[in-house]
Amino acid sequence: MSTFALTPVESRVLGCLIEKERTTPENYPLSINGLTAACNQSTNREPVMSLDEKTVENGVNALREKKLASVIFGAGSRVQKYKHRLLEHYELNLREVALLCVLLLRGPQTPGELRGRTERLSPFESTAEVEICLDELARGDSPLVLKQPARPGQKEARYVQLLSAEVPEQDLASTISYQPSAISSEPATPSKLEALTTEVATLRTELEQLREEFRTFRRQFE
Numbered sequence: 066m067s068t069f070a071l072t073p074v075e076s077r078v079l080g081c082l083i084e085k086e087r088t089t090p091e092n093y094p095l096s097i098n099g100l101t102a103a104c105n106q107s108t109n110r111e112p113v114m115s116l117d118e119k120t121v122e123n124g125v126n127a128l129r130e131k132k133l134a135s136v137i138f139g140a141g142s143r144v145q146k147y148k149h150r151l152l153e154h155y156e157l158n159l160r161e162v163a164l165l166c167v168l169l170l171r172g173p174q175t176p177g178e179l180r181g182r183t184e185r186l187s188p189f190e191s192t193a194e195v196e197i198c199l200d201e202l203a204r205g206d207s208p209l210v211l212k213q214p215a216r217p218g219q220k221e222a223r224y225v226q227l228l229s230a231e232v233p234e235q236d237l238a239s240t241i242s243y244q245p246s247a248i249s250s251e252p253a254t255p256s257k258l259e260a261l262t263t264e265v266a267t268l269r270t271e272l273e274q275l276r277e278e279f280r281t282f283r284r285q286f287e
Contacts, residue, residue, distance in 0.1 A: 070230040074124040080169030082149035094146035163187035168226035
């Protein structure tokens, strides 16, 4: 997992800096006023936030401490402006940056959703290209995204970014591989019940191990 452990506000601020660098380069780097407006947009944001300038300023200063953002002064201006420093930490291409940006701004999404929502940042020709790029981000000792298996009632897997401080426990739980047995009209025999009981116990143990590993990871930043 990432070592940055971003808060929701920090994640929103970083995502906005990345987005505006690509979509409105003429206004980038951003002032606190512009950054606050970007954070509070009602479009392309999930959830929609209502942050004041002080909260945004605290968020971008926290990113500066983590060396994920920096402040600059324009020529002949005293107005502070901010830019992100993500590429100083990771060797990413434009498509990978676009995917991380949208995941920071809108939370877990399917490859199909990501293809549509990255169009303004770095377009993909197909959903398959999105999946290849996501798989690259999920590899290595410090993966930046996590693939979530499709949940009951859903057809597609979703991906979540790992720059933030926490991944919901249900997302961790969803990484445990589980293949439900075929539905059968035959009555359950004692041996089948015993096997199912053992399987459930094993899954619970794996889930608890994942939760404990995640709690240990979080304690590093408390």
